[in-house]
Structures are given as structure tokens and as C-alpha cells.
Amino acid sequence: MDRIPPPAWRKSSRSAQQDNCVEAADLPGGGCAIRDSKDPNGPVLRFTSSEWKTFIGGVKNGAFDDLSR
Structure with a gap:
């Protein structure tokens, strides 16, 4: 049986060494996972890859700018 390696989690370079950040990881077979770096x-x-691409597109287009006030 093949073992799936654990995700390679990474933080945004903008978080510096702070603990209040999210981490992201690519998933086997496509897609993305997100978690709280403190937990x-x-x-x-x-x-899914499609959901993630749609979300990132919305971020880049300013769809969520009103949430960061």
C-alpha cells in the first residue's frame, strides 16, 4: 500500500514569524488545505482546485476588500 506523505504546510511571507497566521498546503490529487498556524x-x-482558484480570483479582484476594515 502506498503511503500519502503529510502536507507541506507553509505560511505567507507577510506573516514574518508571528503566530497569528493561516497556513496552506497542496493536497495529493489537487486542491488546497488551510489551517490556523496556532492550532x-x-x-x-x-x-478543490476549482474552489481555491475561484477564491483566489475573488481576492485578487477585490471581492473581499470590505471585510478587512
């Missing part, structure tokens, strides 16, 4: 054993949000 690495906590819940993980999983997105």
Missing part, C-alpha cells in the same frame, strides 16, 4: 492539530479546511 496545527485543529480543524483543516479543504478546497
Whole structure:
């Protein structure tokens, strides 16, 4: 049986060494996972490649700018 390696989590370069950040990881077979860096054993949000691309497109287009006030 093949073993799936654990995700390679990474933080945004904008977070510096702060602990209040999210981490992202590529998933085997495509998609992306997101977790709270302060709680690495906590819940993980999983997105398909299509969902993630749609979200990132919205971020780049300013769809969520009103949420960061």
C-alpha cells in the first residue's frame, strides 16, 4: 500500500514569524488545505482546485476588500 506523505504546510511571507497566521498546503490529487498556524492539530479546511482558484480570483479582484476594515 502506498503511503500519502503529510502536507507541506507553509505560511505567507507577510506573516514574518508571528503566530497569528493561516497556513496552506497542496493536497495529493489537487486542491488546497488551510489551517490556523496556532492550532496545527485543529480543524483543516479543504478546497478543490476549482474552489481555491475561484477564491483566489475573488481576492485578487477585490471581492473581499470590505471585510478587512
